[in-house]
Amino acid sequence: MAIAATGVEMSYLAGQKRIQILKQVDLTIERGQVQLLMGPSGSGKTTLLSILAGLLAPTAGSVCLLGEDITRMSRQHLSQFRLNRLGFIFQGFNLFPALTAAENVEVALNLQGIRGRQARQSAQEMLERVGLGDKGQNRPRDLSGGQKQRVAIARALVTQPEIVMADEPTAALDSKSGHAVMELLRRLAIDDDVTVLMVTHDPRILDVADSVTYLEDGEIREK
Numbered sequence: 646m647a648i649a650a651t652g653v654e655m656s657y658l659a660g661q662k663r664i665q666i667l668k669q670v671d672l673t674i675e676r677g678q679v680q681l682l683m684g685p686s687g688s689g690k691t692t693l694l695s696i697l698a699g700l701l702a703p704t705a706g707s708v709c710l711l712g713e714d715i716t717r718m719s720r721q722h723l724s725q726f727r728l729n730r731l732g733f734i735f736q737g738f739n740l741f742p743a744l745t746a747a748e749n750v751e752v753a754l755n756l757q758g759i760r761g762r763q764a765r766q767s768a769q770e771m772l773e774r775v776g777l778g779d780k781g782q783n784r785p786r787d788l789s790g791g792q793k794q795r796v797a798i799a800r801a802l803v804t805q806p807e808i809v810m811a812d813e814p815t816a817a818l819d820s821k822s823g824h825a826v827m828e829l830l831r832r833l834a835i836d837d838d839v840t841v842l843m844v845t846h847d848p849r850i851l852d853v854a855d856s857v858t859y860l861e862d863g864e865i866r867e868k
């Protein structure tokens with residue numbers, strides 16, 4: 646099992662009132678699956694993804710990733726675990742504007758202590774894999790939205806994560822680039838047994854997913 650969430654709850658105190666954002670969420674995802682997380686605005690998708698990613702601690706319940714309970718890990722162990730085994734792709738690309746595409750990818754390796762020629766070579770190979778082999782020296786401002794998103798994907802994947810989590814990775818893209826990005830993630834799941842969990846509003850990408858979880862008012866709904 647790649648991801649197993651059990652009885653996950655999240656609530657916030659707003660003045661005197663406790664607001665329940667997630668209610669008893671149970672979710673399991675097998676390795677190598679592409680799973681979408683869909684639901685109306687405000688239903689709790691980003692909150693759930695943040696909890697599954699270890700960025701936010703739930704008020705109740707547990708989350709196991711790759712057989713390890715991240716809700717019981719020390720902060721230091723969790724950050725190492727995230728660095729070495731998870732990859733993240735966000736909607737706004739989060740690229741460093743002053744760095745080239747290749748350097749933006751290398752940063753992820755540098756954080757793992759991989760530098761120099763080895764980092765440059767791995768970054769170049771990953772850029773080739775996302776179809777940007779000739780754009781390594783471009784800075785983000787000289788890339789299109791779809792190309793920037795592919796650099797962000799290359800950065801998330803260059804460390805060979807076992808799970809990739811993405812929050813609306815196709816939101817800023819036209820339908821052709823959106824589909825290319827999805828195909829890329831899909832191929833990774835098939836070729837490298839990577840598990841992909843993605844929050845999306847985009848019905849155009851339903852056909853590349855193995856399954857879809859719907860969240861409504863903080864609860865999982867079967868459809």
Ligand SMILES: Nc1ncnc2c1ncn2[C@@H]1O[C@H](COP(=O)(O)OP(=O)(O)OP(=O)(O)O)[C@@H](O)[C@H]1O
Pocket residue numbers: 657666684685686687688689690691692693
């Ligand atoms: N730190 C917080 N304190 C209080 N309420 C919060 C906090 N973070 C999120 N919320 C509330 O939790 C609910 C769920 O938010 P979340 O961002 O998870 O929804 P979402 O399904 O991702 O929405 P969208 O599709 O619009 O991004 C919202 O009503 C939001 O206002």
